[in-house]
Amino acid sequence: MTEDAKMVNWIAGGVTAAAGFMAAGVAAGVKYEGRKDMALVYSEAPCVAAGVFTSNVVKAAPVLWDQEVVDSGRDVHAVIVNSGIANACTGKQGFACCRETAAAAAEALGICEDSVLVASTGVIGMQIPMDKIKAGVGLLAGAKADSLQAGADAAHAIMTTDTVSKEAAVTVEIGGQTVTVGGMCKGSGMIHPNMCTMLAFVTTDVRITKELLQEAVRRDVQDTFNMISVDGDTSTNDTLLVLANGQAGNPLIAEKGEDYDTFCRALHEIHQTLAKKIAGDGEGATALFEAKVIHAANREDARLLARSVICSSLTKAAIFGHDANWGRILCALGYSGAVFDPEKVELHFESRAGKMLIYRDGQAVDYSEAEATKLLSEPEVTVIADMKMGEATATAWGCDLSYDYVKINADYRS
């Protein structure tokens, strides 16, 4: 937990934690029978919306749709998600499906078509079965509720290869009012730090201008969602949407200052928590693998170094094997693109089982392999790389590379 975390209160829930938000998750049979595969997030009060999207040149149709809606600055009321079919590489027909989905939601909810955001995840290249989506939208409209259970249903409905649903919620005090920020996300494979790397939906009842909301989101993803990787593959569908409906009644945040900073802290905690949940639930993962770089020459180097370590296949396989193969970590630092002196670097491993110095002055110290293996057998392990160059710090999160990653991805479509 960061320093900032002390200023926020953790509460139960996800997208329905903030005032005025409803949600639902239903089984619409989009690709598989008998599992929840469509979700709704809804606010009767109009929301300002911020979003960051995949940097992949190949963008899924709903990414293009949402970019239009978010860029337009129009009020937003709803998000419709399906987790069966990604609606990526589907040409003009795919984009038309987004419009039809929004139109169906608009009719069912009594709102404007262009106030509906759309998101998809699942198989690339298949067309969306619109009849099932339309029926699903009807079910969602009927099922929507502001309960924690409704938020949990939505969080379940957006899962694909995820093994657990992912929610988080916090409150902060702003201008004498309690402001809530809550969110849910999914993501397990095709996860790599570039722009933003998953489906994530955050709701808040803060009163804030669209411009400041977008700036807060864009800045914060650099240190949260952009610092995770499961497999180095930047998806065609990555989407983070943040909706703020103003129901907390705080004085409108229209400029930077104490209120803005407080909101940013709450947003950061939610983003970081959701991002770590994605990394820890990476496809086939048995451990959350954290790389903390300290005393780097500058911030960009710190980020490069931390990400390089958690992206290294060899390091990830060693973590799976509980093997303190620090040479691979030093190797990954070495090809990160950042310049440093290998003779100066210090490496530590850390987990609930303790903390160990492994490497200093250009070579391994005399550590116990047995103790290192014990330390690395915990479900969350950290490597700390002290670069001895400057004052910059960055943390990245990934997971180990296991047999199950291969299994999941060798026959995902069958």
Next chain:
Amino acid sequence: MTEDAKMVNWIAGGVTAAAGFMAAGVAAGVKYEGRKDMALVYSEAPCVAAGVFTSNVVKAAPVLWDQEVVDSGRDVHAVIVNSGIANACTGKQGFACCRETAAAAAEALGICEDSVLVASTGVIGMQIPMDKIKAGVGLLAGAKADSLQAGADAAHAIMTTDTVSKEAAVTVEIGGQTVTVGGMCKGSGMIHPNMCTMLAFVTTDVRITKELLQEAVRRDVQDTFNMISVDGDTSTNDTLLVLANGQAGNPLIAEKGEDYDTFCRALHEIHQTLAKKIAGDGEGATALFEAKVIHAANREDARLLARSVICSSLTKAAIFGHDANWGRILCALGYSGAVFDPEKVELHFESRAGKMLIYRDGQAVDYSEAEATKLLSEPEVTVIADMKMGEATATAWGCDLSYDYVKINADYRS
């Protein structure tokens, strides 16, 4: 086989194919008992030497040693390799071991210490057992021979997790003389395109200046060794050394022209063949996976696109599963860094079993999954991406991602 290949004659052998080169491979017990783990390449006639080395900031001691020797422009007579311990992250002691190894070889072979190149591969972070290395050097000096078998012994002795040894040799006619280029390499894990990504040793009897040899090598690795990847990890030890002893008796190649071009063609065939052998023998690999990009906007884009596809973990896992998951290929093209129009791209799969169009006009064509799976079940599979942007072409080679990659790397040190 490329167009250039028509001008060269393939022959049996490796580093002893060229006139005046001897080799040996012996079991010195550097890390494991009972397997060949030290190799010698030797020419009584002095050689000009060219080398390219890892771009990793963390460079193994022998890389630093070899850079000094190659940069000095001094004649070279021998290369000593051990495949037990990488001698990386070993500080000043590691560099001293290189000097001691060279000194031992100089004494055993009756040559100068600074005419001996040194290379290592194996475990990072352990110190070299100098007593075993010195004994091994003695065995190598006694065993050296110019036979094909001696070259094959050396190729075996440099293997680590490789499943097969890797040799190639060709001849070309230059100035009325037969010039031979032969080589061997090892590499299976920690393989990623950046500078040059393995241990590779090429010998030739061509008469060429050191400057032109270095230029020929540096240029050619861009399209050969730098276009392969097994796991995205750029090693601390990557080394390509090319020794030319002039014994073919051709007129000295001292400027660019027909003779230089002919030599470059022969060198290219050896580099490409060795590089593909490394990719196809990637740790745990069941197939060589080739990505051919055609009609890219420019050469750099073509390389980025081809490498992005063969580096994608999701694509590699799909190839392992014989799954025509073209969406992952399009996704990998999309995050490569090159700009293109996804609606224009065409994707084909090709192998000995045939060739199939899969994707065109922004969506999949109506192809047979069963036929695609059959095509992808061959030991060498190619994806062809037609970008419809320009005239540039590039090919990259990788392998599939299998359970065995994880198995090999989860417990490599134990």
